[in-house]
Amino acid sequence: MDGVAQRGAASWENGTLAPVDRLRTERADSPTPGLVEGTEPGAGQKSAMFIHAQSFEDLTAAAEQEVGREAELDQPGECGEDLKVLVGEQAIEEQHNSDIASESRPKEEDVSSETWRSHRKHVFVLSEAGKPIYSRYGTEEALSSTMGVMMALVSFVEAEKNIIRSIHADGCKVVFLAKSPLVLVGVYRTCQSDKELLRELQYIYYQIVSLLTLTQLNHIFKHKQNYDLRRLLAGSEYLTDNLLHRLDRDPGLLLSAVTCLPLASSARDVVSSSLQAAKSKSLVFSILLAGDCLVTLVRKKDQFLHHIDLHLVFNLVGSSSSFREGEGWTPICLPKFNTAGFFHAHISYLEPASKLCLILVSTDREDFFNMSDCKQRFLERLNKRSAYQALKEAVKCPSYSVEQVGIPELRHFLYKSKSSGLYTSPEFPAVYQSDEEQERLMGLYQDLHSHLHHPTRPLRSFYRCSETENLLAWVTSGFELYLCFSPLGTKALAVSAVNKLLKWIRKEEDRLFILSPLTY
Amino acid sequence: MSAMRVDAKVVMLGKESVGKTSLVERYVHHRFLVGPYQNTIGAAFVAKPIQVGEKVITLGIWDTAGSERYEAMSRIYYRGARAAIVCYDLTDSSSFQRARFWVMELQNCEEHCKIYLCATKNDLVEGDRSLRQIDYHDAQDFAEEIGAQHFETSSKTGNNVDELFQKVAEDYNSTAFQYMTAEETGVDLGQKKDSYFYSCCHNN
Numbered sequence: 001m002d003g004v005a006q007r008g009a010a011s012w013e014n015g016t017l018a019p020v021d022r023l024r025t026e027r028a029d030s031p032t033p034g035l036v037e038g039t040e041p042g043a044g045q046k047s048a049m050f051i052h053a054q055s056f057e058d059l060t061a062a063a064e065q066e067v068g069r070e071a072e073l074d075q076p077g078e079c080g081e082d083l084k085v086l087v088g089e090q091a092i093e094e095q096h097n098s099d100i101a102s103e104s105r106p107k108e109e110d111v112s113s114e115t116w117r118s119h120r121k122h123v124f125v126l127s128e129a130g131k132p133i134y135s136r137y138g139t140e141e142a143l144s145s146t147m148g149v150m151m152a153l154v155s156f157v158e159a160e161k162n163i164i165r166s167i168h169a170d171g172c173k174v175v176f177l178a179k180s181p182l183v184l185v186g187v188y189r190t191c192q193s194d195k196e197l198l199r200e201l202q203y204i205y206y207q208i209v210s211l212l213t214l215t216q217l218n219h220i221f222k223h224k225q226n227y228d229l230r231r232l233l234a235g236s237e238y239l240t241d242n243l244l245h246r247l248d249r250d251p252g253l254l255l256s257a258v259t260c261l262p263l264a265s266s267a268r269d270v271v272s273s274s275l276q277a278a279k280s281k282s283l284v285f286s287i288l289l290a291g292d293c294l295v296t297l298v299r300k301k302d303q304f305l306h307h308i309d310l311h312l313v314f315n316l317v318g319s320s321s322s323f324r325e326g327e328g329w330t331p332i333c334l335p336k337f338n339t340a341g342f343f344h345a346h347i348s349y350l351e352p353a354s355k356l357c358l359i360l361v362s363t364d365r366e367d368f369f370n371m372s373d374c375k376q377r378f379l380e381r382l383n384k385r386s387a388y389q390a391l392k393e394a395v396k397c398p399s400y401s402v403e404q405v406g407i408p409e410l411r412h413f414l415y416k417s418k419s420s421g422l423y424t425s426p427e428f429p430a431v432y433q434s435d436e437e438q439e440r441l442m443g444l445y446q447d448l449h450s451h452l453h454h455p456t457r458p459l460r461s462f463y464r465c466s467e468t469e470n471l472l473a474w475v476t477s478g479f480e481l482y483l484c485f486s487p488l489g490t491k492a493l494a495v496s497a498v499n500k501l502l503k504w505i506r507k508e509e510d511r512l513f514i515l516s517p518l519t520y
Numbered sequence: 521m522s523a524m525r526v527d528a529k530v531v532m533l534g535k536e537s538v539g540k541t542s543l544v545e546r547y548v549h550h551r552f553l554v555g556p557y558q559n560t561i562g563a564a565f566v567a568k569p570i571q572v573g574e575k576v577i578t579l580g581i582w583d584t585a586g587s588e589r590y591e592a593m594s595r596i597y598y599r600g601a602r603a604a605i606v607c608y609d610l611t612d613s614s615s616f617q618r619a620r621f622w623v624m625e626l627q628n629c630e631e632h633c634k635i636y637l638c639a640t641k642n643d644l645v646e647g648d649r650s651l652r653q654i655d656y657h658d659a660q661d662f663a664e665e666i667g668a669q670h671f672e673t674s675s676k677t678g679n680n681v682d683e684l685f686q687k688v689a690e691d692y693n694s695t696a697f698q699y700m701t702a703e704e705t706g707v708d709l710g711q712k713k714d715s716y717f718y719s720c721c722h723n724n
Binding site for chain 1: 541561589
């Protein structure tokens with residue numbers, strides 16, 4: 001496992017993914033926002049926990065490099081006939097709620113029906129031989145000819161030494177991501193940019209890699225090109241379903257950041273140091289989660305976890321009740337750390353009905369009882385402290401209301417500290433209680449995000465008025481901020497709210513962020 | 521191993537969705553969870569103390585995932601296991617083929633592991649006899665051929681579940697003594713052997 005460690009260290013040293021340590025010591029005492037990375041509210045005091053990056057540019061960077069030599073297929077042209085199969089001809093107005101994941105999969109759906117066609121986001125995964133691997137809706141078998149057409153499109157363009165990136169048809173986008181030996185295709189009825197959609201496909205790709213490792217994937221398809229990968233992925237479809245559901249709802253996946261459980265820093269420090277004390281030779285990361293919030297993360301010195309890997313872990317734990325039955329022990333590949341090998345994760349809840357889930361990531365697959373022992377030691381230590389009670393109390397109310405900030409017109413916000421890779425956000429207010437409304441708001445944030453991160457014309461700030469809400473987005477080298485105001489607010493009010501909000505976050509940063517992450 | 525003392529390692533094997541987790545759930549927590557099927561990820565470990573005569577024996581039960589994806593990992597779960605509960609679904613004949621595979625695997629790799637052939641979902645078959653795809657006598661014959669105990673269980677009703685694990689614990693208890701004496705001499709011989717080879721290598 002030395003190889004793994006060295007690889008991780010190397011990627012840390014080559015600079016591009018390394019967290020910025022400069023200015024950390026010059027942390028501003030003034031409550032006015034630090035506009036420079038490392039001094040903004042929420043920035044860690046010692047060093048960052050994550051290999052963080054210029055948010056999602058890092059994720060799509062590889063794809064961007066190819067842009068130059070590729071022709072984008074904007075006109076359906078000849079392919080139009082085939083595409084009718086995929087997208088249907090008329091735009092269908094009715095909104096379909098994406099079904100709640102983990103409920104029964106609508107696999108029985110008839111793939112020639114209008115309802116099937118009108119789903120807002122289709123995702124298909126196929127092998128380079130055109131064999132279906134995954135479809136979000138409908139059975140893969142029924143879609144083999146459709147996937148055949150997709151593969152034909154990819155190979156046809158490839159034959160001309162080009163790469164197909166997207167097809168824009170009436171009210172619909174088809175986005176392609178070729179990640180040998182897999183091909184991912186998204187068919188979308190949304191106004192999100194290609195780049196955002198590509199990011200979602202990347203996540204699905206990493207999800208599959210995390211189950212099998214890229215080495216194994218390559219090995220399989222090298223030996224048998226027309227292998228049916230569904231055999232190996234059997235039973236994991238709901239993980240991908242859930243991830244797609246999260247991509248529509250979880251701001252963390254949009255911001256490339258993770259949110260923390262609001263907790264008094266004194267309590268968090270005790271939890272962290274208890275976790276730090278329960279170490280073992282093979283242990284690389286100890287992660288304590290409360291639902292979808294991070295409580296603390298302790299890592300081996302010089303080893304960093306990428307937020308994508310952490311989101312895959314969140315998804316794995318959040319999608320499955322399997323870890324409630326006993327102590328889970330599973331191989332897991334963290335693709336942003338190393339696509340070649342498995343880590344082994346000990347996953348268990350602290351108490352049977354608790355939301356607190358401990359994940360111990362080890363390099364040694366024989367180390368289950370060692371990890372189990374680490375967990376016991378952590379629990380024993382924690383049980384002796386009052387901090388455990390404070391933690392349990394905090395888990396009961398894992399969020400805060402926006403009223404606490406004291407800005408009357410402010411309804412909701414997302415704030416990401418760039419240097420720590422952490423974000424904070426209040427609970428949804430009453431006006432966004434329904435699932436549809438929450439997803440609509442997330443859609444608006446996604447739209448703002450794609451304007452701020454436009455590949456050629458990125459914006460620094462963006463204000464938008466509409467009938468239902470006013471939105472402001474602002475990005476500096478230190479943070480990203482997205483605010484949602486009632487439609488009665490004014491632009492001047494929104495701008496003045498930014499300062500007020502940043503002061504509030506600075507005041508609360510001890511509670512909302514992990515300021516002093518620990519290593520073993 | 522300091523956290524909990526486990527006497528006997530028991531491993532659950534079998535095709536996915538035959539109901540290994542439900543069986544463990546029924547035995548350990550005395551419940552049957554109705555709801556959408558959730559496959560096990562990797563494996564789950566539970567320690568369960570069980571009363572045998574005057575002794576308490578702790579079974580360390582490894583509930584493995586049936587998915588082929590984890591097949592390469594399965595060795596670490598059954599290595600050193602004292603008992604293997606090989607499960608098949610009475611309503612799915614392919615699961616019986618898979619059970620045969622696991623029996624072969626165990627016979628080849630873990631000769632000291634005692635095999636228990638366990639049919640699941642008996643309640644379904646009792647409700648509708650036409651659902652049964654594995655004849656009781658065929659399975660019984662196979663069990664005798666491999667020297668295994670055979671149980672037909674239902675995790676939904678709890679039928680035969682406690683009996684199965686009780687039998688596992690009793691068998692362990694009655695053989696443990698023999699093993700202990702055998703091991704003592706075995707270790708002695710092994711040590712001599714080891715030191716012999718060690719010095720031999722050093723001289724090279």
